[in-house]
Amino acid sequence: MPSTVALTVARYRPERESEPTFQTYEIPFRKDWVVLDALNHVKDELDGSLSFRWSCRMGVCGSCGMKVNGTPKLTCATFLSDYVPAPIRVEPLDYFPVVRDLVVDLTDFMRKLKQVKPWIIRTEEKPPAEGEYLQTPDQLDTYKQFSMCINCMLCYSACPIYGLEPSFIGPAAIALAQRYNMDSRDEGAAERLKILSEHDGIWQCTFVGECTKVCPKHVDPAGAIQQYKLTGATRWVKSLLLPWGTR
Amino acid sequence: MIDTADTDVLILGAGGAGLCAALHAADASPKLRVTVVVKGLLGRAGCTRMVQGGYNAVLGAPDSLEAHFLDTLAGGGWINDQDLVWTLVSEAPGRVLELESRYGCLFDRTPEGRIHQKPFAGQTHDRTIHKGDLTGIEIMNRLAEQALARANIQALEECRAVELLRDGDGRAAGALVLDCRAGRFQVLRARATLLAMGGGPTMYRVIACSADKAADGIALAYRAGLQLRDMEMVQFHPTGLVIPGSLMTGALLEEGLRGAGGHLRNGRGERFMERYDPARMERSTRDLVARASFTEVVEGRGTPNGGVWIDVSHLGAAVVERNFRGMVKRCRDFGRDLAREPVEVGPTTHFMMGGVVIDTACRTAVEGLFGAGEDTGGVHGANRLGGNGVAESTVFGGIAGDVIAESVLATPMPQVNAAALEASARRLTAPLARPATGDLYDLQRELRDVMWEKVGLVRDGDGLREALAAIDRIAARLEGVGVPGGAAFNLAWQDWLNVVNQTAVARLIALSALERCESRGAHWRRDFPAAAPGPLFTVRAGLRGGAPAVWTEPVALTRAAPGVSAPASSMVEIGD
Numbered sequence: 001m002p003s004t005v006a007l008t009v010a011r012y013r014p015e016r017e018s019e020p021t022f023q024t025y026e027i028p029f030r031k032d033w034v035v036l037d038a039l040n041h042v043k044d045e046l047d048g049s050l051s052f053r054w055s056c057r058m059g060v061c062g063s064c065g066m067k068v069n070g071t072p073k074l075t076c077a078t079f080l081s082d083y084v085p086a087p088i089r090v091e092p093l094d095y096f097p098v099v100r101d102l103v104v105d106l107t108d109f110m111r112k113l114k115q116v117k118p119w120i121i122r123t124e125e126k127p128p129a130e131g132e133y134l135q136t137p138d139q140l141d142t143y144k145q146f147s148m149c150i151n152c153m154l155c156y157s158a159c160p161i162y163g164l165e166p167s168f169i170g171p172a173a174i175a176l177a178q179r180y181n182m183d184s185r186d187e188g189a190a191e192r193l194k195i196l197s198e199h200d201g202i203w204q205c206t207f208v209g210e211c212t213k214v215c216p217k218h219v220d221p222a223g224a225i226q227q228y229k230l231t232g233a234t235r236w237v238k239s240l241l242l243p244w245g246t247r
Numbered sequence: 248m249i250d251t252a253d254t255d256v257l258i259l260g261a262g263g264a265g266l267c268a269a270l271h272a273a274d275a276s277p278k279l280r281v282t283v284v285v286k287g288l289l290g291r292a293g294c295t296r297m298v299q300g301g302y303n304a305v306l307g308a309p310d311s312l313e314a315h316f317l318d319t320l321a322g323g324g325w326i327n328d329q330d331l332v333w334t335l336v337s338e339a340p341g342r343v344l345e346l347e348s349r350y351g352c353l354f355d356r357t358p359e360g361r362i363h364q365k366p367f368a369g370q371t372h373d374r375t376i377h378k379g380d381l382t383g384i385e386i387m388n389r390l391a392e393q394a395l396a397r398a399n400i401q402a403l404e405e406c407r408a409v410e411l412l413r414d415g416d417g418r419a420a421g422a423l424v425l426d427c428r429a430g431r432f433q434v435l436r437a438r439a440t441l442l443a444m445g446g447g448p449t450m451y452r453v454i455a456c457s458a459d460k461a462a463d464g465i466a467l468a469y470r471a472g473l474q475l476r477d478m479e480m481v482q483f484h485p486t487g488l489v490i491p492g493s494l495m496t497g498a499l500l501e502e503g504l505r506g507a508g509g510h511l512r513n514g515r516g517e518r519f520m521e522r523y524d525p526a527r528m529e530r531s532t533r534d535l536v537a538r539a540s541f542t543e544v545v546e547g548r549g550t551p552n553g554g555v556w557i558d559v560s561h562l563g564a565a566v567v568e569r570n571f572r573g574m575v576k577r578c579r580d581f582g583r584d585l586a587r588e589p590v591e592v593g594p595t596t597h598f599m600m601g602g603v604v605i606d607t608a609c610r611t612a613v614e615g616l617f618g619a620g621e622d623t624g625g626v627h628g629a630n631r632l633g634g635n636g637v638a639e640s641t642v643f644g645g646i647a648g649d650v651i652a653e654s655v656l657a658t659p660m661p662q663v664n665a666a667a668l669e670a671s672a673r674r675l676t677a678p679l680a681r682p683a684t685g686d687l688y689d690l691q692r693e694l695r696d697v698m699w700e701k702v703g704l705v706r707d708g709d710g711l712r713e714a715l716a717a718i719d720r721i722a723a724r725l726e727g728v729g730v731p732g733g734a735a736f737n738l739a740w741q742d743w744l745n746v747v748n749q750t751a752v753a754r755l756i757a758l759s760a761l762e763r764c765e766s767r768g769a770h771w772r773r774d775f776p777a778a779a780p781g782p783l784f785t786v787r788a789g790l791r792g793g794a795p796a797v798w799t800e801p802v803a804l805t806r807a808a809p810g811v812s813a814p815a816s817s818m819v820e821i822g823d
Contacts, residue, residue, distance in 0.1 A: 015733065032493045032581055040494065044688040048739035049732035055287045055459040056297060057494040060384060063291055076494070077580070099428060100736045106288070110395070118392040120351040128344035134360035140353060147353050150384060151291065176392075185351065 005029045005080055006087040007038050009050065012098050020098065022089075023047075029084055035075040036064055039090065039102075051101040059216065062150030065157070066102050067091040072154035072214045093157035095166070109153060112169050115195055116177035121188025139184045146179035146224055148217040155211035155221050161204050168204070169196060171211035171221030178224040181231070189231075202229065249423075249432050249668055253660055254282035254401075256651055257421050257437030259408045260464065261285035263295035263637055264443035264620030264644035266390040267342070270350075271648025272655075273397045279652060281400045282435060284424055286444075287459050289402045290391025293445045294457045294621070295637055298383030299501060301375040302346075302641075303634035304339035306362060310372035312336045317807065318370050319635060323600075323628020324768035324778075325809040326477065326785050326802050331625045333806060334607045335635065338642045343376055346641065350389045353378055367633045375634040380501065380573055386637065405736075406433075407463065409744065410671050411440065411471040411616065412663050419615035420661035422467075423668055425675070427741055430734025432672045434665060438658040439615050439651040442468055442603065443644060446621030448481050450749035450756075451596035452699035453497040455487055461745035462752040464622035468603045469751060469795075473611055475788045476624040477601035478752075479759035479770045482631055483704050485537035487595025489554035490581055497595035500557065500574050500585075502633070505529045507570065509559040511540065512589065513548040519555070534630060534769050537594040541704040544593065556589035594704055598636065600627040600769065601759070604787070609647035615658065617651060619643035629768020678743045681729030687739060690728070691746045694721050694753060702757045707773040711761040718754045725750060754795055759786040762797045783809075 004026050012020040025042050033041075036054055043050050054064040057076050064075045069089050080088065096104035126133065155171035162168045177196060181189040196202055205225050212222040256272045258265045261283045273281045286292050305315050315336040320327055346352040347362065354376050355363040364373045378385040394400045405427045412420040412434070421437040444467075447460025469475060486504065487497040505511070511529050513519045523539040524531035531539075540555045550556060559567050564586035568575050571585065578585040602624035609617040620640035627635060697717045701710035725747055730739040763786050765779035766772050783802035788795065 015735075030492055032490045032495075034494070037492075037494050043738055048683065048685075048687075048730055049737070051736040051738060053288075055292045056457040058297075058498045060297055060381075061287070061291045061457065061459075063288055079580070103428075103736055110289075113392070114395045117396075119389075119396050120349075126348055128341060128348040130348075132344055132347045132354075132362050135356050136360040137356050137358065139360070140356060144353060147378075147385060147388075148381070149388070151288075151388070180351070183351065183353075185348075 001031065002029055002085050005084050007042065008087060008089040009039070009042070009102065010091040011050075011101050013100060029080060031081050033080045035066070035068055035073070035078045035080065035088065035090060038080060038088070039075065051103050053103050060150070062152030065093055065152045065154050067093060067157065072157040074152060074154070074216050077216060093153055095157060095163050096153070106153060108166070109151070109156065109170065109173070112173045113151075113176065116169065116173050116192055117188060117195070118176045118180060120180065120183065120186050121191060122185070123187060133185045135184055143179045143182035146175045146182070146219055149175055149179070149219045150217055152216065154214040154216065158210040158214040160208060160210065165204065169202065171225065174202065174228055175219050175221040175224040178228050181228070196228065249434050249665060249672060251434040251436060251663070251665065253436045255279045255438050255655055256281045257435050257440045258283045258443060259422060259441060260293070260443035260445055260620070260622070261289055261402065262293040262443065262445050262620065263386060263390065263640035264445070264647070265441065266290070266394055267641045267644030268441050268443060268619060268648035268651070269400050270390070270393055270397070271645045272652045273399045275649065275652030276656065277399055279399055279655065282437070283394065283400060283402045284406045284408055284422070284435070285402060285404055286407045286427070286463070288404050289394065290387045292457065292459050294447065294460065295445075295640055296383045296387040297457055298386070298637045299380045299499070300367065300633050301365065301377030301382045301637075302339070302343055303367070303370070303374050303632065303638050304343040304376060305336065305374060306340055306364065310374055314371045315339075315374065319632055320628070320807060320809075322630050322632040324630060325628065326767065326783055327628030328625030329804065329806045330607050331605070334646070335626055335639055335642055338646065339638045342638070342642050342645055345645070346386060346389070350393050352385050352389045355379065370632065370634075383637065386641070407744070408444070408467060409675055410668075411442070411467050412436075413471070413613065414661035414663065417613065418661055419613050420663050423671055428736050430737060432668075434663055434668060436660055436663055438660060439617065439655045441609075441647050441651065442611075442616065442618045442622050443620050443640075443647070444622055446599040446602055448596045448599050449745070450694055450698050450753040451481075451703065452695040453487055453593065453595045455484055455497050455499050455595040455597045458494065461748045462599070463748050465599070465602055465755075466748035466751045468611075468618070468622065469755060469788075469790060471613065472790050473613060474604045475602060475755060476604050476785050477628065477759070478599075478624070478755045478788050479763050479786055480600035480629050480768060481596060481756060482598040482600060482769050483534065483537040483594045484597040485533055485540055485594055486557055486592040488577070488581070489550070489552050489591040489593045491552045495581070498577070499595065500577070500590070500592055501571070502533070504557060504559050504571060504574065505536070507559065508562055509557050510561070511536070512556045512558060513543040514550045514555075515548055517548070519543050519548070534771070538704045538771055541594050545705070550591050552591055554591040554593035557592045558589040559585065560587050560589070598631055600624065600629065600631055607646075608650045609643055610650070615661070617647045619647045629770060675744065676734065678728050678730045679734055679737070679740055681727070683731040684727065684729045686724070687728050687730060687743055687746065690721050690724055691742070691749070694718070694746065694750055698753055698756070702753070702760055705771055705773055706760050708761065711757050714757045715754065715761070718750060718757060722750045722754070755788045758795055758797045759788050762786045762799065
């Protein structure tokens with residue numbers, strides 16, 4: 001194993017340059033280091049002007065998503081040893097506006113997330129004082145997986161549809177919509193269907209499954225989209241045939 | 248000139264405490280404008296999200312509020328504020344049902360569909376509500392989505408409060424806030440302000456908490472003249488990963504490994520707990536196991552990387568892989584096979600029991616300023632039970648939101664002296680104006696080393712005095728640090744602000760530790776290895792005449808006294 005590795009990092013300082021450039025740093029290679037260790041080494045020891053986003057450092061916060069050698073990754077869970085002796089190239093996630101260096105603007109996702117109404121919708125809310133809703137382990141299993149999403153945006157960055165059609169509501173938002181649709185406490189599936197159907201993107205998803213491949217939490221957004229398409233299409237047909245009662 | 252904006256309720260921090268407060272205030276009146284300031288991204292920064300174990304709440308017989316109350320006091324070495332503890336245990340059931348029914352959290356269930364409660368050792372009943380071992384992510388994601396659902400909640404992401412403001416009458420007036428993306432200051436005036444930035448003992452070498460924390464809220468409160476308590480009480484967890492030079496060092500391996508029969512061995516292969524607690528061995532209390540491991544390493548019996556070995560391989564690889572899947576994966580990522588070989592672990596800094604003095608309505612001594620969560624002290628006393636952390640933040644956050652909403656619209660918008668804030672902004676931006684000095688991270692390392700070695704698991708008077716001298720030197724040198732780059736999204740500058748706060752709070756920890764001449768809970772003095780006889784006391788800290796001061800106050804035993812009714816507890820569990 002080599003003692004150093006070349007780390008090439010995308011730089012974009014809007015007050016200085018109109019287009020992103022690349023800068024290469026030679027950093028020590030340590031087998032226990034993840035890419036986030038390397039970025040912090042650059043910041044702490046070599047170049048304090050490098051900007052990147054991170055919070056927890058252990059795969060929980062979902063803040064440190066970047067492209068590593070072309071693939072969207074959580075940099076806190078991506079080891080240098082997976083790449084060396086090849087050089088490593090770190091870039092901001094695709095399809096989001098770059099704020100600075102490796103930091104992207106996630107406003108578009110936050111707007112879309114809100115549109116799918118990711119909260120329990122009920123015609124009548126039960127006062128918490130009456131105790132919990134009953135929900136069996138089997139009922140949990142229908143949506144538990146979708147509830148693992150940490151909003152890290154790797155799936156958007158991997159999604160060819162989102163890249164071509166920015167209005168596509170996107171994998172994570174659909175997975176989260178499905179998280180609520182499948183939750184036995186929720187009665188809002190029809191309301192969400194309307195929102196999701198307005199966007200063409202979902203029907204264009206060809207189940208390439210890139211979103212599922214990059215998901216660090218095994219949420220399987222592609223599965224959620226297929227599931228949604230099936231139930232969604234059925235509901236849509238039903239709503240045409242039986243407009244008076246589709247739930 | 249610094250821009251000024253107004254809001255009715257200003258919430259500093261967006262973890263469990265901040266978001267529960269925001270939701271409660273926003274729901275009390277749609278007219279209320281609620282502004283949440285969060286250092287990272289909404290719902291994704293801080294430590295509520297890191298919670299693995301779960302949420303303590305009494306949901307029915309045979310458990311009781313009295314049992315939860317007494318467990319919490321016994322865990323806390325009886326120096327807790329008993330009224331705060333009673334508030335915690337009596338409000339937790341309602342809050343966790345609110346999380347389930349109103350906010351939509353997924354919690355593990357019994358076959359009958361009821362909320363499942365698991366045992367956490369040290370508690371007399373199965374009390375801990377959880378979603379597998381990732382409870383925090385579920386709670387934070389749902390709370391953040393709830394915040395999105397409310398039009399009267401505005402979140403300012405990647406912004407941090409840098410100073411608490413007071414008006415001419417001494418009332419809370421909001422905060423000076425730095426937008427870290429743009430590198431711009433803004434005055435946020437507010438009728439009520441909540442401090443809920445989540446503590447975070449990141450001034451130590453090895454940490455388990457989210458790395459974005461810097462005890463900011465406690466530092467701000469101290470500078471604003473608020474009284475703090477129990478600052479000497481810092482919790483260390485015994486089994487953090489030891490991965491030299493990696494950010495992952497300190498990340499937790501869960502308690503259950505010891506509970507299931509795992510062995511701890513020193514560098515010579517000895518099961519060293521025989522010398523510290525032969526009856527309970529590895530199942531001894533966390534503070535004791537953490538201290539024992541630390542002592543082994545300090546006395547030269549550690550592993551090559553300065554830890555001890557945890558070995559569960561004798562349980563059988565299949566058993567380990569089935570029962571500790573997440574832990575096996577965490578180790579495998581670093582090339583360690585937990586199921587088949589010993590893994591290096593060591594103590595890691597986890598939680599601050601101390602913080603701002605509040606009452607049961609989350610009021611501080613400053614009118615209009617409230618506190619909730621890890622920024623506050625008194626709930627956990629000298630040590631925190633596992634599962635009481637997220638309960639505390641959501642219970643008291645919700646209370647703060649309710650209390651603020653009751654009176655805030657009748658409160659006039661305070662006046663702020665903007666001219667004084669220009670001076671603050673100049674002081675805070677000074678490192679940007681100086682040529683880069685390149686010593687910021689050396690100073691942070693020095694601080695973390697001295698805190699770890701002299702203000703950590705084993706303390707004594709001489710060491711604490713040496714640490715205080717070192718902290719003063721570090722603080723003085725920080726005043727000369729320059730960082731490269733401009734103000735926008737400048738991590739080095741943010742780190743400077745962090746280290747300044749870490750240093751200020753480190754000093755309060757060391758001073759308070761020097762003041763407590765006994766050993767209790769998480770605080771262990773080699774020169775005073777036993778609990779002091781005589782009345783129970785708390786150590787208070789605050790700014791007096793421009794300098795830090797510490798003093799003691801008696802504990803008010805308002806509801807129960809030790810030795811009378813404390814339940815037997817075989818093992819005090821003090822995890823997330």
